[in-house]
Amino acid sequence: xxxxxxxxxxxxxxxxxxxxxxxxxxxxxxxxxxxxxxxxxxxxxxxxxxxxxxxxxxxxxxxxxxxxxxxxxxxxxxxxxxxxxxxxxxxxxxxxxxxxxxxxxxxxxxxxxxxxxxxxxx
Numbered sequence: 001x002x003x004x005x006x007x008x009x010x011x012x013x014x015x016x017x018x019x020x021x022x023x024x025x026x027x028x029x030x031x032x033x034x035x036x037x038x039x040x041x042x043x044x045x046x047x048x049x050x051x052x053x054x055x056x057x058x059x060x061x062x063x064x065x066x067x068x069x070x071x072x073x074x075x076x077x078x079x080x081x082x083x084x085x086x087x088x089x090x091x092x093x094x095x096x097x098x099x100x101x102x103x104x105x106x107x108x109x110x111x112x113x114x115x116x117x118x119x120x121x122x
Contacts, residue, residue: 053098056113060091
C-alpha cells in the first residue's frame with residue numbers, strides 16, 4: 001500500500017550528496033576566483049590546458065560496501081557474500097592527474113601525500 005501511494009505521487013528514494021561545508025567568506029572568495037578565472041580565459045583561451053587537474057583516493061580491504069548500489073542479477077540465488085572485518089587490514093593510496101590531454105599516473109603510495117612525494121612521482 002505504501003509503495004502504491006509513493007508511486008502514485010511520483011515519489012522516489014533520494015540519497016544525500018556529501019559536500020564540503022561552506023564557511024563565512026566562502027561566497028566572496030568564490031566570486032573573486034571566478035572574476036580572476038574569467039580574465040585568465042579572456043587573456044589566454046587555452047588557459048585550461050595549463051591546469052593540472054588531480055585527485056587521490058585510498059583503497060582498503062575493509063572498505064564500506066554500499067549494498068544499495070551493489071546488485072547481482074541472476075536467475076537463481078548465488079548466495080553472494082562479502083567478507084568484512086578482516087583480521088589483516090591493508091590499504092594503498094592512488095594519485096592521478098590530467099594535464100592538457102595527458103594522463104599523469106596512476107601513482108600508488110603509502111602514507112601521506114607530501115611535496116616530496118609529488119617529486120618522487122616524476
